[in-house]
Amino acid sequence: MELLDTLIVGAGISGLSLAHALHKEATSASPLKILVAESQGRVGGNITTVTADGFLWEEGPNSFSPTPELMKLAVDVGLKQELIFADRKLPRYVYWQKKLQPVPMTPPAMIQSQLLSFPGKLRALFGALGFVAPAMGAGLSQQRDEETVSQFFRRHLGTEVMQRLVEPFVSGVYAGDPQQLSAAAAFGRVAKMADLGGGLMAGALLSARKRPKQMPADPNVPKTRPGELGSFKQGLKALPEAIAAQLGDRVKLNWHLTRLDRTERETYIAVFSTPNGQQEVEARTVVLTTPAYVTAGLLQPLQPEVSSALQAFTYPTVACVVLAYPQSDVKGKLVGFGNLIPRGQGIRTLGTIWTSSLFADRAPAGWQTLSSYIGGATDSEIGNLDSEQIVREVHRDLSRILLKPDVPQPKVLAVNVWKRAIPQYNLGHFDRLQQIDRGLKSLPGVYLCSNYVGGVALGDCVRRGFDRAREVGEYLQNKQSDTRSE
Structure with missing residues (x-):
């Protein structure tokens, strides 16, 4: 041997x-x-790229943030010319109170945003500046002084930011329950910033100062900018x-x-x-x-x-549901990465990626592909439904958010039920x-x-x-x- x-x-x-x-x-x-x-x-592994009838879609991860290691790897294995990137200026949306609201990505956008109320914005500002109550209480003691994501962000930035921004993000990344996820584990960088500076804003500034100088960029690796998402021409x-x-x-x-x-x-x-x-x-x-x-x-x-x-x-169960609609069935032209849905909005789907808006050549002309995720740690019952039932749930949710009234049933490209999807x-x-x-x-x-x-x-x-x-x-x-x- x-x-x-x-x-x-x-x-x-x-x-x-x-x-x-x-x-x-x-x-x-x-x-x-x-x-x-x-x-x-x-x-x-979980990377599952499929092509059929002129469509290309993903049933696992949909894209990647272009980290230095991943970009270097892609170039090393000969994929430099195959790299594609979505426009980083494309907005992300949160569905709140029956409206798609753009996620504020800059301080001016936060001020103008209708996603948060004026008191909610003030609460977030004061929290970011460091006016934060200490983590304490009987519940925290029972958790060995470890805060959940919900506890941490409510304490630092207030209930509105937690419910309308953090919670849908948690659904999109972990398909998780913010009342169970550890803040220090799931949001390690943010938690460390808070510990370092007493508040998130001061912590961010101090972290930037302490960050080691980056090595000179490899000239053979394409330069990318923050906020970009990447893939390859033939999928992940x-x-x-x-x-x-x-x-x-x-x-x-x-x-x-x-x-x-x-x-x-x-x-x-x-x-x-x-x-x-x-x-x-x-x-x-x-x-x-x-x-x-x-x-x-x-x-x-x-x-x-x-x-x-x-x-x-x-590992909660998550279903990836990829549906295609004629462009004429969609409310206007979808320009953006997609939308996430906080719990409590009467929508079961966790979020939808506007796949054919994100990357070119992912759908035939005149079609819109939508990749939706449903289930997760807060909806364990999704594993008990069959594919047709899951499609009905997602189609109904999309009809409330993105589609015109009374559109016919979609073209079903995939229903992939990941019985054990993402580790919590x-x-x-x-x-x-x-x-x-x-x-x-x-x-x-x-x-x-x-x-x-x-x-x-x-x-x-x-x-x-x-x-x-x-x-x-x-x-x-x-x-x-x-x-x-x-």
Whole structure:
């Protein structure tokens, strides 16, 4: 049995980014033996790009913020000319009191916004300046002094900002419940700013001063501006497919990991179910990029403490519903990123991305594609509906917000029900991560790299993959040095 340097379980964007970084850093004099094992018949994980009848749509993530790591990765795998970006000036909307209200993105826009009342704006201003009551109370003590997202933003910026801006944002990113999500975990940068400056505005200024100087920009990487969202001409799947193409036969599809054992020489034996029967692989290091509930089962025999912490992560059900309408059925021309809907507005859908307005060539001429998300932590019942029922719910909501009266049924492009969609960074998140870190000390060479740690966005996944690659590389170098010194 050939001994691998690194076995990566999962060919989502985290695992592929990690494999790319390891492969790139290896030298011809010291190549690394890497294997990426994926249980599905394709790479990309939750990235699900589909094309049919002149339409192109996403059923998982829809776009990415162009972080430096992600942009560098795209260029490295030959996708520079395939990058596309939405106009950052396109407005975002919140549906409030039966109207689409643009989200204020600048101080002048905040002043003029009709989304917040005058008292609500004053409350937010005073809170941002630091006139904030301390976090206290019996409820907080029971939470071990950890604030929920709802508690944190109500305390700092007031109820209106919480309900009309933060809550719909939480629905859009996490499909989460702001009364359960940890502010420090889900909004780490904002929470740190508040701690640093006493108020969000002072904290932002101090954070900017303390921010380390950025390295000179790579001239080969396209420059982007804040607020832009990116994709590729052929959709997001272009990135994982390009990485996998470079890795070649190091990527194995339809390989399902059934057992992981540790050997006496501190390596690991992985047993896979494959199309060619059972396969065993031995590796010096193993990186599990699988969801928390899958990883929990794999590590239960090796490290029950880690498994227990992983089992505590919750993943609510979310349905992605992609519907197409003739442009004549839509109220006017949709110009913008899309709309989010706070709870309590009589609308069940969490939000809708105006897909064919965001990127060109995503729909045939005369058609509008709308990608809606429904369910999440505050609507667990969505998992009990069938596809037709879910389409009816979304079509009814769209009819109230974006469509003309009495439009016929839409062209249904997709109803993808993600039974376990997005990991929730709920209260106790950091305690769970500490428990995981403690337990992993007894499993040297085993690493976890998934979106239940350090952010759920695509850019977070790429950055995390690069970070883990450095840790794995250092571990392998140290082990090699220890072997030579013996």
